[in-house]
Amino acid sequence: MKNFFTSIFRPIIYIFLGLSLVFACQKINPFEDVELTVNTDIYQAPILIHFLDANVDATKLPENISVSISGPGKNLIFDDLGGKNYTAAGNVLSLVLDKDAKPTETNPVEFTVSVTAPGYVSTSQTISITDPTKSLEFTVPLTNVAATPEGTAAKTETLSLTTGQTLTVPATADKPEVATITIAPGTQVKDESGNVIPSNTVNAQIVQYGTGSEESLNSFPGSFTPENVTLQTGASTAGTFVSAGFVAIDMEAGGKKVKSFTKPIDVNVGINTELFNPETDQKVKEGDQIPTWSFESSTGEWKEEGMATVVKGSDGKLSATFKASHLSYWNIDWFYYLPRCRPSFALKVTSNLLTNVVSSNYYAKVYWAPANSNNFQYVYQAYGFNAKNGELNQYIGLYTPNGSRVRIDVYAYSNNAKIGTTGIFNPCANTQTPITINAPTPPTPIVVDVDFTAKCQNKSVNIKPSAWVGLYDPSGRSYYERYISGYMRSGKATIVVYEGREYTFGAYYGGKYYSGKVTFNKTGSKIVTSTGTGITGTTSYNTSTGRVQVVASYVTNDCK
Template sequence: MKKLLSLFTFMLFATVLLNSCRNPAYEMNVLFDADVIKYKATLILKGAAGETLPANITVEAAGQDAASIYDFSGTKKIYAPAGVITLGVTPKDIPTASKTLAFNVKITAPGYEDKNIEMTIAENQFSQVIEVTMLKTVLPTEASVVKIVEAALSPTGATTAPISIVTPVNGDVEQSTSITVPTGTQFKDAAGNVIVGSAVTAQAINFDPSDPLSVELFPAGSLSSSNVVLPNGQTGEAFFLPAGFTDIQMFVGGVEVKNFTNPISISIGLDPDFRPQATGLPLAVGDKLGIYAYRTEVGQFTYEGEGTVALVNGKLTVTFSTNHLTVFIVGDVVVKPASCLDPSLTFSAPWMTNGATEPMTLEIYDTSDKLLATGPTIVSNGKVEVLTGLPSFAVKFKLINNAGKVLASGNITDPCAGGNINVTVDNPGSNVQSISLILNVKCPNKGFIIVPNFDLFYKPAGAPASAYTLLGTTSQGVLRTTLLTIGASYDFRATWNNQIKEVKGRTITSADMSTVVGENDFLGDKSPAFNKSLLIEACKGF
């Protein structure tokens, strides 16, 4: 790993000192992955309300195969510079035909809901990109509202009167969650100890499951989970269809409350357009829905019981009692059969010439056009995309480019039948240009080496930092894209370890933006001899 860090250090040095009149691609050499790490996964974090995320984000790999997961810079400590997490698989534990790696990525940021993302890496799945939406707990969104209440406690830490927390309703979120904590209730920490303090702070976030954003805000960032404790007590894979869900947290003296000495009552307002799987009819009084709890710290959903739909203040609601706090979900859960085989899409896009790629958004809907999943995919002509995490019932898909235009759509009648679906990706109709960014590194006495892969982000020159979006992932030093235009200027950004590198105001001057970094290059005020000595050190072991 030391030699890879040395090479990156040299390249970072080179890009900083280059004269601005040099080939713009010369300054795009900003991120180098470990060539020995063949499998890469990128998680791109974003704020639910479009806000800038804090810098002090903590990331941890956990679960079954966590020991095989590293930051792509080669360290066990995982970083998230500019909200980008890049993970790699240690070479001694790469996935095989009989072994798909499974692990969780735990993400915490001050003032935000914790995230625990389930991930898998299969054989030949060398690269994947996942978007993770982070919710600031005090900030409402188009799909969520929040209510915070503080109440005084007795000297023993007990409530002296009932505490009521009711989330507001507005034009975006028309359902409400209400919580009642009875008089004389004490609060317990994760170890079961009673917490003594002068006051309790209670926070409830209620979500509108009919809003498309709620799919991204759902626990674990997906409606699909492989870690669901079902009504029969068995743990399996399932797909959630929520009619309502809420996240409730309480603190006494800064200590998080996990349990109570007395049961509390929770009423969750339901989406009136929800249709239970059992009937297929509009939700009605007397319908039965499952109640599940999600524990973020372990990334597991657990069946809590069954609730009966009632009419409360003119709105459909499920009320239940509990002695613990967590995220609660009311709705249907569709179990995925163990025999289920994931289908795949093969993209046909002959207008994407010379191996050009373009990040697009793949959306999954049910047959009534309710959004079930959304996420980025990097499209190229002939690429095969395996669809994981689908439900077992019929779905539809849409492929949408960055301009919001639907370039492909189709149906998947049986998502558990496996097989391949050929998808024709329409030409967007504009003057598509294929721009090649090619980097060659020439090591002294060794010749050219293969440059490891890296992710590159871009935005129009001078646009705010929030405008950065994924341009693509290089393959052996080559990135061909249809997103850049000759004559236009862009800012570029990439990350490595905990470092951020930006190159601003670079103009694309031709379709072929190739460059070579070698021992005879004169970089800034540094002589070729000096650069040769750096390259000799950086290229050791290649």
């Protein structure tokens, strides 16, 4: 999945529950005698990254995730303890920005999060911070080789280096294109250091991503608007990709990871019959030339490699062919760059929904086209959209060429029906774009204002904590609909939930996850922590505003 926008400023939907809490001048123990270092917002731009299975039908989340941070701004990024131990709590990673950093839209802090997990294709996400006061939330889909998302397929075989061999990813019902790699006889393979690996065979794996499925496109590594691209001229730039297809190729020989070859391998990637060439504004045809790009997942860098030629097979189907001298993601893409802008715009909502809504129940799909083209490419799904009448949904995107054209459609998760669409607009114009929403009537929501305090029994100290927290609604059909998350600042948060439902709440801190259950009602809210004791609170309902006020606290003997 992967992504047109790197930042979506959702409405504040964020919960209380002191739980695990952030930073370093006091220590409290929210659950089970775990000591947590607490402070009051000495860091900036709290960031929460969700690592998800790219297959929307997956019943499990990625596990045993390993991450690393690279890029020009890496020295300014810390874990939520203020260190460099980047540990995911389950499928979630919490980061913060150095307290002295001063990012702006013209001088952002940029860094790359690289991720690996057993059974998944490695990938990365480049993040750009332009406002140190904002909390940021991202999703990074990972491809499970054993259960690929729609429009994607994988194949693994042991190939002979002595005689040469071809590995084919066959067509499937949701991916009609075929991909092949061919190793020439006598090819030798090399490791990361360029040393030849003494082996007559190689274990090869290809994951092919088609362009006819949004689920497949969501798996695109990094972003369709990358900020770290090296051209064949050696120049570095940012811009926008229009993909004709991409593959992830991995090999292992003699127990070592293969990086390159003594003879380039031949790669052939099928082309979707409905794909348009943005340079001609016509469907792709035999003889078209499409640039090829390799991706280094450990740094988030795209590198221009050469050209692929579109050929027609005996079956009449089109494919792009090229030679690859090393292994990585290989992307067949048209690339648009300079002059460019960093879009900052908003969608102004006119809606039949006149009361507060649960934003996680709606989502937006973003489509992009170059100037003077009407052939829009799906580039991103934005999770969380405030569909209430009069709301302003704000977006800041990555660099995109001036004159680009964008359309945004909004959907309801309840039935995946489209409930609104914008006109075509220029994202570089920095304007408000109107959108009319006609949505199914949802259950009645309830707005909860939370004031949380951690009270130190052995000292005259009260802590107003800050932490990433989340609510899970088990009645949701997917991870995105079930999950509400956000950052609680100095003990204060406002959430919009459904009355009477039992939510699982959680907090992320220091590579750990803490959880309990809560049910919100107008007459009273029931709170049960993971140990059954600990958090206490009172609730009150304001009939004139229709809001519930929760004042909650936790008493600890462990304030150091």
